Amino acid sequence: MKNKKIKVGLVGCGTIGSAIAEAVDKGFKNRASLVAISDCDAGKAAFLRRRLKKKPAIVAIDKLIKSSDLVIEAASAKISGQVAKKALLRKKDVIIMSVGGVVKNHAALFNLARKAQCKIYLPSGAICGLDGVKSASVGKIYKAELTTRKRPAALAGAPFIEKNKIDLTKIKSEKVIFNGSAEEAIAGFPKNINVSCALSLAGIGPQRTKVRIIVSPNYTKNIHEIEVEGEFGKLITKTENVPSPYNPKTSHLAVLSAIKTLRQALDPVKIGT
Template sequence: MRVAIAGLGAIGTSVAKAIDAGIDGLVLSAVSAQSIEKHHGWLSELKSAPVALPVEQLADAADIVIECAPSKLVRSIVAPAVSRGKTAIVLSAGALLENADLIELARKHGGQIVVPTGALIGLDAVTAASVGTIHSVRMSTRKPPRGLAGAPYVIDHGIDLDGITAPSKIFEGTAREAAKGFPANINVAAALSLAGVGPDRTMVEIWADPTVTRNTHRIEVDADSARFSMMIENIPSENPKTGRITALSVIACLRKLRAPLRVGT
């Protein structure tokens, strides 16, 4: 199966190198990046160098397209793939909340949108609980202040992240609101909402916390089948907004595609 990657930041680069190193049944066929020239060095060293294409053309060269790009590009990456009956793996889950018609487009043409677990934990449990009745889902996220820099909500509300010297709750609201205000930070909340009770019933708190060095997410779920809470502390990647485990989650998802044993829902 041919795989294309849109976006060659910390996540896209790690996934590309992992595919080239060897994932059963997969080959890296194409990539896209805003400045492809700066990636020429390591791309040329791959065993099988992929072609560089605009994001809109990746679906022409692949069976699976992986979105590792800014959320504003999700539609131009996903729509061509699913409209051809192909698979799109989406990391910017928050963008799906504003482009929900992509799900219907995938259904109509036999395509599929896959949202990997990413930086979260326990999506299997939430998905299972949603088969029954979930009463409430809450998530609390804590990040070092610099990991929230540039978020539209921070800018619009004039929040001085450099002036925060103690843990400070800077946002409380729904997952839909969180996705709009923190599009590069809170895809975990969107993924959680899609697995469970939806973006308008999933409640989110965001804390700027100078006492933490890891991106921390705590989830609390109350359902008719179980009551559970989970916490994960993610080590940031080269990009402080993204945890290292996110790239590993995509690689694990790809390995599952042809694995003789699959563990998890």
């Protein structure tokens, strides 16, 4: 990606996608332009297009991949694995926000990226400390744990909640709602726990990474705490996230992380880890 304007294609025109599109529209003048957008909800794509100065084409995902140098997925874990695979097969770089959708087949996708000599970026989203976890993973990590605190409503519709018939409106105080591996958390809360996927992939994998989800109607922030122990010592981080006003499931830091990942992809300077 040297000395040319990068053509960006965006799948998903919701909270994160719109923020990325607006950032590219305003701030990436000589480095990137948004050439194509795609969304299963045609209204959302059209609404976003109207707000942009430089109008991208609204196209189906395959066409979007074909016409882009860098594909950004900000849609759903249901399609993120496919988007990554298709983009890499066409030798395009790809940023995946719905990290939960790539965890299961991450080894195959990472190999594909290496073979194609393309980049696959998995942003840290709403957690802090992945820089340290990545460094720690060069040596031995003995333990990696994530504790997530959210309002009960943020988990509405999650398969774990539905399967266990949990009435979220009846929860009046702090309650541990889930305790298990990151692999189980991803299956039970595919829209809520992308951070556990990023932590797993940076560290010791989704089976060995432990996740605890605590809910309370009194929480005003999405809080993620990481505790990792290894031969390096121990690291603990706590991130108190303001939820996005447009989507309470998504933290504002995740939106900023997506924009920063794109900036880093275009910038030769790398800071951290």
